Structure formats: C-alpha cells, structure tokens
Amino acid sequence: MGTTTPPRTLAEALRARGDESLAGLLRARPDLLSPVPNDITQLATRAGTRASVVRALEHLDRFALQTAEALAVAPDPAPYDTLLALLTGDGQDDGEGRDDAGAAITAALPDALATLREQALVWGEDARLHLVRTARELLAPSPQHPSPTGLGPTVSEATAGMSPGRLQEILTAAGLPATYDPVSAVTALAGLFTDRTRMAELLDTAPVEALSVLDRLVWGPPYGEVTPNPTPPVQWLRDRGLLLPVSTRTVVLPREAALHLRAGRAHRVPEPVAPVLVAAAERDPQAVDRAAAGQGFMALSTVEDLLKLWNNGGPAILRAGGLSVRELKRAAGALDVSEPVAAFWIELAYAAGLLASDGETDERYAPTPASDEWLDLPAQDRWTHLATAWLAATRTAGLIGGQDAKGRALSALGPDLDRSAAPEVRHRVLALFASLPPGTAPDPQTLLARLRWERPLRSTAPGGPTAPGDASDLRSRIALWTVNDAELLGITGRGALSSQARALLDEGPAAAAARLAPLIPEPLDHVLLQADLTAVAPGPLERPLAEMLSVLADVESKGGATVYRFTPGSVRRALDAGRAATDLHAFLATHSRTPVPQPLSYLIDDVARRHGHLRIGAASAYVRCDDEAVLNEILADKRSATLRLRRLAPTVLAAQADPGSLLDGLREMGYAPAAESAEGDVLITRAGARRTPPRTPPVPVPEGPPVPDATLLAAAVRAVRAGDSAARAVHKDTPDTAGAGGGSLPRTTPAETLATVQAAAMTGSAVWIGYVNAEGAASQRVIAPVKVEGGFVTAYDHTADEVRTYPLHRITGVAELADEQTT
Helix, strand or coil: CCCCCCCCCHHHHHHCCCHHHHHHHHHHCHHHHCCCCCCHHHHHHHHCCHHHHHHHHHCCCHHHHHHHHHHHCCCCCECHHHHHHHHHCCCCCCCCCCCCCHHHHHHHHHHHHHHHHHCCCEECCCCCEEECHHHHHHHCCCCCCCCCCCCCCCHHHHCCCCCHHHHHHHHHHCCCCCCCCHHHHHHHHHHHHHCHHHHHHHHHCCCHHHHHHHHHHCCCCCEEECCCCCCHHHHHHHHCCCCEECCCCEEECCHHHHHHHCCCCCCCCCCCCCCCCCEEEECCHHHHHHHHHHHHHHHHHHHHHHHHHCCCCCCECCCCCCCCHHHHHHHHHHHCCCHHHHHHHHHHHHHCCCEEECCCCCCEEEECHHHHHHHCCCHHHHHHHHHHHHHHCCECHHHCCCECCCCCECCCCCCCCECCCHHHHHHHHHHHHHHCCCCEEECHHHHHHHHHHHCCHHHEECCEECCCCCCCCHHHHHHHHHHHHHHHHCCEECCEECHHHHHHHHCCHHHHHHHHHHHCCCCECCEEEECCCEEEECCCECHHHHHHHHHHCEEEECCCCEEEECCHHHHHHHHHCCCCHHHHHHHHHHHECCCCCHHHHHHHHHHHHHCCCCEEECCCEEEECCCHHHHHHHHHCHHHHHHCEEEEECCEEEECCCHHHHHHHHHHCCCCCEEECCCCCECCCCCCCCCCCCCCCCCCCCCCCCCCCHHHHHHHHHHHHHHHHHHCCCECCCCCCCCCCCCCCCCCCHHHHHHHHHHHHHHCCCEEEEEECCCCCEEEEEEEEEEEECCEEEEEECCCCEEEEEEHHHEEEEEEECHHHHC
C-alpha cells in the first residue's frame, strides 16, 4: 500500500502502523494477545469482536466515549469537521441557555480521537473516519437499546418500509413538492430537517403543545407511545414527519429533527475536561504521617488480637462457606469494633495469608504458619505486608452483609466476594490522593466524579447512568470503601495520603518500611504496676512481655497506653499455664518500673494457695482433695446439684459430668481446681496454638488478561509482522499452485521440494513452503534455507523470526517468491 493511499479496511490501517503503535494497541487491549495473532488480518478480526470491543469501550474516559458515540450517529465515514460539529453544535441557540465550551472540545478532540485510533476503535484519515462496525452496532440507537446520545434513527431508517402514498402525505403536509420516488421523498424530508431556515419556519407554525412534545423527546429517549386516536398536537407532528411510526403504538423523533432542536449537538453536556479534584482540607504533612503511623500501629494490634482470638482454633466454617453472623458478632465484640470493621480485618488477615481453614473434618478457621513468621517481623514490615495484600486483593469486605445475584447473603470469608475491579479502583483512588500536595485531603464527591469521568461505562448502575453523588454503582462503592479502609489501615491519616503510603506506591515495600520505622515507637520492656490491681503499658510492649502479660492479666482499655487488670481468674489462667507463684512474682518485679503493690502479691499468693487443692480427673470425672471438709462443703452446696456428685472415699468425689464441665462448674462456685492426668500429674493448659497446614494467600481474580511487559510486546509485534509477511508473500505460480487460493498450501513432489530448497540454500534466497506439524496443523511459512542434509532443512523462518529445522517429509510443497519480493 502506498503512503498516500488511504486504508480501505481496519487491517490495512493496522498494517500501515509502526511497531511502536502496534505495541501500544496490544498494551491497551491485552486480550488481543491471547493467543498471539498469526498476522495483521487476524489481529484486525479479533479487534472487531464484540467481547473485545466492549472491553475496550469500558476503558475509555467520558470524552473519548462521547466522541465514539458521536461517530456512531454520524455518517460512515465521517469527516473530522462533521464529528467536531456533532460535539460543539452549530452555534445556534438550542434553548438550553448554556455555553457549549467549544474551545475546550476543539482542544480535546484530537487527543480523544488519537485514543480511539490507538485502540483500533476508529481507523482512517481525518477526511474519512470509520468507527469499527461492532462499536457502531453497540452505540447506535435502536428501540431495544437506545443510543447513549438519546438520538433516534435517521429519516431513511425510520421510513424504511413506509408506503409511497404515506410519504407523499408527509411531504404535502410539510409544504414540500410531491414526488413519487421514495428515495427522493426521503431525501427531501431529511433535507428539510437539516435546513435550519426552513425547519425554523415549519416549527413556527407548530402548536405550543406540539413543541412541548418535542421538548420531552429531544434529549431522549426519542420514543413515545401514542393512542389509536392521538391528540391534535401529536397528530400535527405525525402528519409532518416530525414523529415517524415504529409500530402501531410507538413513534420516534427522527435524528435529523432532533439534531436541529439540539443545535447540532449529539450530547447535552459534552465533558471534554476531567472534573477537578477539590481539596476538602489542608493539613500539616508531618501530622498526617504521625496520624497514619498511629493508625497503622493500631491496625497491627487489631490483627494480632484477631490471631490471638483464634489461636487455639477459630470458628467453624458454614456449610456454604464463610463465617456465621453470630461468629462475626463475637469477633467484633472481642476486637471492640463494629461488625463491618471486624469483617474488614478478618478479610485482610485472610488476604495476607495469616488466616485460613484448617482442612479438618470439623473444618475451622485458624492462623497459618505464616502468621508466626509475620509476628516475628518488625512492625514496619508487618504493616507493609498488610498494605500490599490489601492493594492487590480482589476480595471486597464491603459487600459482606449484602446479597448476591440469587438473593443469598454474602458472609465474611465466604465465596462470591471477589470483585476483579477492586485493585484497579484502589490504586486509582490512591493515585488521585497522591496527585494532591502532601497533607491535602480530597473531597469525596469530586473524587467520585473524577472516577466516573475516567470510566463512565463501568460507573453505570443496572438501571442506567447514575446521577452525581449516587453511590449505587460498584466502582463508586469500592472507591468509598477504599477511602474508609485506607484510613483504618494507616494508608491515609486525617483524610490525606501519608508519605509512607506514597513511598509504598512509588518505590515499593522496602522504601515504605524505611519511611515508617522512625514514626513507630520502640517496644518497651516494662510496665507500671498500680495499687488498684492494674498495670499500665505506656506504649507498645516487646512481644514476650506482651504475651505473658496477656495471660496473667485482662486488657481493660487500649489507646496510647494499654491498661491491664489482674483478677483471680487471670492469675489462675497463668497458673494453669504452668507458672508457679514464685515465677509470677519474679516476672512482675523484673518488668515493673514501680514496686509490686502488696494487694497484687496477696492476690497471687491467695490464688496459688488454693490452686490445685482440688484435683479433677476422669471417672467420667472425679474430684479428690486431702481436706475432707472442702469436699463436704461442695456436696452441701446446692449449686453442685447439676454436677451429680457422690462420695467414693473420704477424699474423693465422683461426677457424671465430663472433666471440662466439672472444672468450669467448680470455678463458678468459687473454687480453684486443677486438672490432672491419668497418672495423677497436674495438667498444664497452656494457651493453644492451633495452626493450619501451610497455606498460600487467596489468589486475586484478575480483571481480564494481564498487561504484557515490553519484552512480550516486542516479541508479539515481531511474530505478527512475520506472520503477515508470510501470509502476504507473493510467490511464483507452479503447475501445482497456479490458481490456488491465498489460503492453499503449495503442493510439489518430494524430489521437487528437495531440489528447490537445495537451490535456495546455495543462492541464499527465500522460498514459500507449506508445512504440517506433528499435531497435523497446517501453516504457510517463508523460510531462507541454510543447510539441507539427513532429511532435514535448517532455515531462517521469517514467520517465527528465528532459525528452525524442518523434516522434509512434513513439507507439503515449495514455491519460489516473486522477483519483486526477493530483490
């Protein structure tokens, strides 16, 4: 194709592109690479399929989409000036009383058109712009699928099948000369609607009620229902062709008439410029970083509490999968957060690979072995692990509590929570945060408006386009959840993006951890004991200290400082874990910056003195005690009736209850029994550490094919170019190939094949061969033979762009290339 010859097809337009432009197409539409097209023709065919075009349209911004919609209602092909006029209007007053922003549209149109060309949705020169047929079918108006522009069919389309007599009646009523040629009649009527002067004169004679009908239809939908006996205003419009019949009860406003009433505009509100992101507040960047770091540390503490809560085995898994509502409430109460927030932390721990199902018969959730490794990491590395998992996760916690398409409730950790758009929306929301100066918090409504402008088709609810501020569409809901989740996780602080989050997005986890480390307080190795049986941790504690203190005391309050309270139950818990009273005294004396209060020492000694005085074993269960008076007290206590105790010996009582229930029952009565083994040894009940088998984090559900890297793009472009050269190779006709179609393989005898490839190897020329591989797939290739021996030909394959070896018996035939291609 010559450089001055305009392309006649999309394939020709793609063939005329440079390698960089083809790589840009494949980068923007990676679905075209699965698998790599054999040649340009196959690439063009694939680029015009419905699924691929829909995916490409969904990735257009609003103005690029409006440009495509305008081309869909323009003639095919359309000159650039016609397209511009559809977007800017003809400069006449349409009654809207607004500026058309013509200068902004004129400035933005070349970029929008370049985007459509780059994505192979539009091809051709400016004088002849073609929208690909599939896109035109998707965006063009029809009664079943009204055009996004709100325009109806043309006069020619709306009058197809109309009788010549009816056409003559319309021409006469509209004041046009009669003609018995239907084509001339349609042309005359369309000419009237596109002539501003004559059209204005016609509308000046219209009844006011008829103009009101037109006002309701002009911006769409252009269809209306009529009764068998229409009102006089509607009848006036029908008589003059301003309303044309679609069916016996439906009429439509033809496109040419609507464009006149719109002053030539295809869209009511063209949006050539993206909405500006407005700042809601400006804060000190250092204060933002500190607030985000504090919230991030609280996030780590919350996830640690969740792992500790399920440390000895978490809740059972529902039959349909996921967590029950009751267990979610229980977790929310233990973490002291609301249920939606608890669901977020549970899903985040699952996405980070810290929680999973154990796979047992009685399947439960439990921490994974990776959670122990995570707990050993420095705080800043634990935070980057959570933040990175959140950014990539497709599981969307905000959906929990809602319903799926079948009306079933969506539960935490259950199926159907994956939304492939979530990672892209999260990254885009944070990128918009990052586009503002440090310390600036964006206004959420302008943030949603910007996202809707960038992906208008994906920001459309099932019932149609969403109104400004409406959060019914999924992308807007994910964006709002992202804003809330980012604040919970410490990505943002006081509504603004933190510097550590900027480093995470731009440079990676290592840079973010280095930025966060100075903002996180160093773990402390001490607490402050108080006389009211409490201990105050003025900051985060070292892990061994925190773990031991969580066994010895109950957390009473959290915040900048954590308050622990010592109770008889908490001290008994430490004794059950195998600690002696002397160990507890030594532990407190070592780790307290204040003297150990006397009431706390008395509490430990008192509980330790009574601990293990009673022994529980299996009879079903039994109680033994050296002090007969204690057993007499238990038998006399009415509260022991449910345990069904009876004396076996002066120092032994038997019970029908199991040992666990017996332990709990006696503890509720105020005793401090200890369990013992069959050998009579005290059982140490350390906090359980139930772990799942090694698990990998859930794999995010991708949104279409991944974006290829530069190496893959370059290789794909070379393969497509080589395949195209082979498919279009001009070869000399032989008696066996003369008259064969372009898709036919050459056919020659084995002797002719051998002689031809040997001659090509000697002269260094290229030949065209037909080849059938071991799987039976036939293909055409252009090769330059290098060596022929042992029944094999070694050649440079122009199609694959590499040296290959082919068995001669699999070559169906060979033909020399035409002279103009070999020179």
